[in-house]
Amino acid sequence: MEWDTPIEFAPVILMFKDPDRVFSIRTAMGAANALIREFPCDDGEEFLLAIKLCLDVVKGTADPEQLRAAIIRAAEEAGVTAIAVLH
Known part of the structure; x- marks a missing residue:
């Protein structure tokens, strides 16, 4: 299992209440x-699923797009703005 393996997906931008906290996510790490x-x-249920999918993507047992969708659902659950960027 290699966390540094660049398994990328289309970015998800997370925007927190503090305007200085903006993150672009495109890998399991x-x-x-x-x-x-x-x-x-x-x-939260969606948060825990997203954490599990991070590991599953690195292990190769889940698709990176499943993780991307889980991040968006976890953000919604937590009240964090998620902007799904499409290529």
Whole structure:
């Protein structure tokens, strides 16, 4: 399992209440860091699913697009603005 493996997906921009806290997420490692370090809550069902999917993507047992969708749902659950960027 390699966290540094660049398994990328179309970016999701997270905007928190503090205007200086804006994050662009496009990898499993970036998602894990944002979820663990930045999210205002860590016990929601969507949050926990997103954390699990970070590991699953790195292990190769989940698709990066599943993680991207989970990040968006976790943001909605936590009241964080998520902007889904399309390529």
